[in-house]
Amino acid sequence: MSAALQAALASLSIEAAPVTHTAAPTHPEWTAALDALSDTPAHRRIKTLVFKPKTPKSETPIPVVVVSDDATTASSGAIGAALKLKELRLAAPELITDSLQATKDDVSPLSVTSENASRVRVALDAAVAESSDLFAVRARSSSETVFIPGTAVAAYLASTGVQIDTLAFADLAAAAPAPAAGGAAKSQPAPKTKPALPGAENARIADAELIGITVRKELDFPEWYQQVLRKGDMLDYYDVSGCYILKPLSYFIWESIQEFFNEHIRSIGVQNCYFPMFVSSDVLEREKDHIEGFAPEVAWVTRAGKSDLEKPVAIRPTSETVMYPYYAKWIQSHRDLPLRLNQWNSVVRWEFKHPQPFLRTREFLWQEGHTAHLTQEAAHEEVMYILELYRRVYEELLAVPVVPGVKSEKEKFAGGLYTTTVEGFIPTTGRGIQGGTSHGLGQNFSRMFDISVQDPKAREEDRGKPEGRLFVWQNSWGISTRSIGVAVMVHGDDKGLVLPPRVAQTQVVFIPCGLGVKVAQDVKDKVNDACAEQARALRDAGVRAHADLRDNYSPGFKFNDWELRGTPLRIEVGPKDIASGSAPCIRRDTGERVSIAIDSLVADVPKLLEKIQREMFERADTEFREHRKVVTEWDDFTRTLNSKCHVIIPWCEEEACEDQIKERSARTVETEHDERAPSMGAKSLCIPFDQDAYPSIEGRSCPQCGKAAKRWTMFGRSY
């Protein structure tokens, strides 16, 4: 405990009983650290939250330090109303640091001092202020805690001169039930315009910096992912939970995927179109098996303006049932086949699970292709062609390796015949992720929707009869913006995003360097001009190049800025470089510096970008391969999973066995008490098409159930 704090408490005759514990920078760790101590006095725990009221931009905000019992809840709205403050929201880390020299995790009533008292105000729970119970209070340190009565907390605060409002939080909580201040509700951190639910931010931010990523990818992957997306300018959080803003950097990736995919589907005769986003309930619920999986997530419009709709309409979660009644109408003859339509649209699945940007969002962008064919062969050929396009989107555009294969019966698309898939892998978590699926729907939907034609091969006597009808063979296939999240997770590093050159909005950035205050203006002009000129020359050559000539930022700031955004190549140009005729080019993916003659930039940079693209894929591919392990004994199964790998087993392909594998691979983890491994069980991810990559399956038996194995199958924990 600092001498200053000791003196302050002593001057108030507060008998502080300080204890030391392991450094516990976060609130949960603090709780755990206190619980681990054996000889602490009986105590309650202080919770301290810092809020910012709505403040005109021109004024400095006065944060409100809300001090209460850990178990007490009251809404920020109710507290704000009691204090006559508008729109209380959790303060940004910078504001807490600036005003209280603390972080949101270790801030405590003792963070208020006579020095900073004028810059903050306090809302104090009467249940604390008036209690003689002992409270655990952080002693301005992550490893020290004092136990003092509630009355002493109030006395200490009063001694600093800070403005205090003592309120009965219990009454406030009763009056305004939601959202609970300090409730344990999980929620996404919200943007500045809306209050986040307090208690949401348990990530381990150690040293708050304003710009860079503050956590390491390997140590706190979820927090890293959020930071890299937001600070890298890919995405922003939105005030409707589960929805996110796709900023230009990420939308550009999506447009790149669209361009590639459109070109190739057009070449086989697929046409783009647009169906309405609304579905009537009758139509939506027509195909029971199919809709069963979506029903709990369907968003319903029940009102327009102030009028209730006579019949609610759903927002499409996918468009099979939207489109197929029209296919039945449009397809009257085998000459109307194939019918191949695709649309780029957004769909809504109102998931109640924890949302995650790109990976699990309530609205997401995708394309959905829906086609109808005369023969099963023609349908299957298309399924495989599209899957190959999905593989290329991942491997050739996003530099993300995937394993193409077919889903097990359990994992296939409900209502379809079979599902092909490209399966990706996130090395940091060892979890698999479905990348895109191309479904052979068979004749299930065409029977349901009566999409049929006179079979051109029917026998003469069957024409006009049911025996002469042929139900069309259908496919559906889709890939979504989830792919962008996968690329971020696979390539990003502790400095931010790392974008593959082919999908990077800016591929090359020129940064003027070596222009200190003593450098003459004409030299500065010359360097800036050289940057602008080279960028223009590259753009003319088809490279997305930019010269960052902002004069109010240092080169170092710019380096960080463009690194955060994943720009594949940085070229530094200073007076010496111009003199020597060559400039250092720094690769974002490896940090490697290569010197390229300025005259050769137009020729060499495109090659270097392609090299970066190729090597990014190769590294990721090697990593994925190293994490796909052939396992033939059950004993090795969960251990291999726990080492963040997928397993390839000779499998019997029986559904009961798949259930068993999931159950046994989950349970095993729990008995091992390995907290860090995911406790979920493994699913079959796909039966890879490339069976030849593995030894002969002949005579092998399934390691789980012992039955005869049919094909090598990839299992893993997954998103």
Add this chain to the structure above:
Amino acid sequence: MSAALQAALASLSIEAAPVTHTAAPTHPEWTAALDALSDTPAHRRIKTLVFKPKTPKSETPIPVVVVSDDATTASSGAIGAALKLKELRLAAPELITDSLQATKDDVSPLSVTSENASRVRVALDAAVAESSDLFAVRARSSSETVFIPGTAVAAYLASTGVQIDTLAFADLAAAAPAPAAGGAAKSQPAPKTKPALPGAENARIADAELIGITVRKELDFPEWYQQVLRKGDMLDYYDVSGCYILKPLSYFIWESIQEFFNEHIRSIGVQNCYFPMFVSSDVLEREKDHIEGFAPEVAWVTRAGKSDLEKPVAIRPTSETVMYPYYAKWIQSHRDLPLRLNQWNSVVRWEFKHPQPFLRTREFLWQEGHTAHLTQEAAHEEVMYILELYRRVYEELLAVPVVPGVKSEKEKFAGGLYTTTVEGFIPTTGRGIQGGTSHGLGQNFSRMFDISVQDPKAREEDRGKPEGRLFVWQNSWGISTRSIGVAVMVHGDDKGLVLPPRVAQTQVVFIPCGLGVKVAQDVKDKVNDACAEQARALRDAGVRAHADLRDNYSPGFKFNDWELRGTPLRIEVGPKDIASGSAPCIRRDTGERVSIAIDSLVADVPKLLEKIQREMFERADTEFREHRKVVTEWDDFTRTLNSKCHVIIPWCEEEACEDQIKERSARTVETEHDERAPSMGAKSLCIPFDQDAYPSIEGRSCPQCGKAAKRWTMFGRSY
């Protein structure tokens, strides 16, 4: 009256009193024709509707002929239930023709004969069957009516041997209130999968053909528009009212607009992005003036699966309030300006007015650009640049002339500073249509959302103070799929769509001709190969060409088919053309035939397409110019409007005057009892930028109010 019918009635001792009247092919015309007769007996009127029950595709449907008093209502559902038939829906024209040799307008109980009795069944209103009142019944002709008692109608039907169910419709109507069979409710014709509301189809279909357009553009424009869209394969109706399916032909036009617009906005630094479709109510309602116009049309999601949402969320009607809270967050310094974002998305405005494909739909596609600038000048420059792009979309892509100008204060975008617009014109109706708008929002939204920066030009002493803050200057601009509807309305003719070459998915179609049954196979092969080869050569030259080699359709059928779809150029290739080395090329827009040497197609077709594009614009431009009349006396105002023209007046620009103009130009029409002229009043459409096209405004006064005129302003009736 035919001899057969006369004989049939005579054999039943039915005393028919036939009257002859002017040919009245539609039901309303029939009603009018009967009313116009002076010496008819007192009578009621028979209404006959034909329904199709749900029937497996493999079976031939048995239509139900519903015969009732014109004034009686009963729901098709109730009738269906009484007959134990599922999903009764209005029968397609073809079905009525096939089974009863009649159209929906002239079908009557007398259309049932002993010949067709086995192919239909009858549901007869007991109120007719049991009444001795005289009923007017069409005598299998559009110009003859007989007056016979209800009991005779029943007797005649019984004599044909048709299956008859006599039902008390009044009881059915009481039991099931909606939808009313034969009620006057207006509704869009629905696709096959949903029953249309009976009574909906009052359009004047004279001769039902299966493929072509059956009404003339000039005579029944609304019906023509629907047919041209559906038969031309642009669009299909959808079972959620006010929503439509954009088929590939129309979506291609949209993609062409996207490509053009994206290229140009990127060149000025606009970036594409995507914001969520959902808006919280707090955010939506933040800008009161702005939202007032949209509030009654906002669709609300209140439920997900079976759970009610804690707070309903709206679907964006436009994105100002969705985006601007984030602009406030992202724009911290003048160096963050300009911020220029655009998105291609769909928005929802749940209009309760009669929907119209493309023009007024509940969901529509558009782009919305939202930008923020440091200075008013920079903002204004962009407003004008974007408006010019909109003009080019209309004039250069869609070949539709528009008048660029600024909206009056009354007509501008609520919450903005000024609205610029391009205004189109539909000659057939003489009505104007807003084509696209580019709004200067000024600082209204930035004040509301606190989007401000430190003014880089602020005086030293104002820095950090409110006086030193600068609210950004904002714009928003949008163009929607409505533009496609405008192009259809302007260019289409009685044969179907006429597409401008630049946006036609297929620009040129080759059709093999002169291949009768006697032609040898090798000659056929040669002609087909030539078509395929020339199409390929044109495609290689960047022309969207197609060879229609379907062997089951005649050339005549194909001509009609491609004309319906508006294909700009048809090239007919037969054995003689190959021999002579040149082929007839038929322009869709003019019907003109030009002969082009087959060897020169690659060189000449692109030029011809550009000529078609140019001439389509020139014709439409001339027509619009001829319908913009300078008017300086109030007496000429409404008369000019009534001649399907816009008027250009020297205007005072006062809102009260604008209200007066609207009222006076509407009222005048009513007193003239001119049924065919729209009765709505005229609005100001825009104040054209090109004021120099008109005489000097100096010293002129407003023809309506007499005050001093400020600028020439275009008024008109509009969509």
